[in-house]
Amino acid sequence: MKIGYARVSTQEQNLDTQIKDLYAAGCEKVFSEKISGVTTFKPEFDKALSSIEPGGTLVVWKLDRLGRKTIELLSFFEDLGKRGINFISITDGIDTSNGAIGKVLFVMLSAFAELERDLIRERTMRGLEAAWAKGKRSGPKEKVSDESIRMAISLLETPDENGMKRTGSSVARAIGISRASLYRRIERLKIVN
Known part of the structure; x- marks a missing residue:
């Protein structure tokens, strides 16, 4: 049995594409939520995991829907393996039921997901520092002149x-x-x- 999990970080983002692709990948049920990836407690994710029996498969649209810290993803992946649960990431082309190749891809893409997150944070900080050096403030505009x-x-x-x-x-x-x-x-x- 395939169980899907879809997540976006903000209320403004849309889950429709992920949900549609998860059902197209053969998921019988899809759990979804709008919550930050760095949040440790994701109620719908926990429901998805608890509904998967050994031999079942957790399917996500993209690996970073689970998180971006390599160590956490590897720990999660190891836990899935101990429970006898396969993992598929649709857009990343990961399928752990394909043996060692799927597992290696998971590890590599986990590292890239964390790298991407760190680069985004670094670029954001550089941009803010450059703006602050020019006297520009971040945040909302003043209501009163x-x-x-x-x-x-x-x-x-x-x-x-x-x-x-x-x-x-x-x-x-x-x-x-x-x-x-x-x-x-x-x-x-x-x-x-």
Whole structure:
């Protein structure tokens, strides 16, 4: 019996292609989930594994759907072997039921999957460092302009229409941000100026 497992990392990604290809590969049942590959607890993956009897086969669309750390993949592969379960990765062309060649391919592609993950992380860090060196920030754009923060500072320094001192909460609410964000932005402006 072939059991399929499909996974994507984010809610925005689509599982349709993987599921279609798993059924086309002869899977009788497919478990799927939207969860990061680095997450250690994958409930649907655990269900897939527990539903496979000795002599059965776990089928994935691509090896990296299981993870990208070579040591974890090799440990997983060894566990499958001890349980008498075969493994197929459709797009990687791995089929451990084909004997030693399938096993060697699994080991090699596990190493490449980890290498790919490390290279992606390295390129991302280099890109962020280059952007930071140019003064560009990562993350979401500020909701409120620096000019609005300067206006908020002047409001905080002047009394309201009743002659009372304005509160940080009321000024922050007036410009559409939280009190904590207002004071954080004020501090940042003082450092820049």
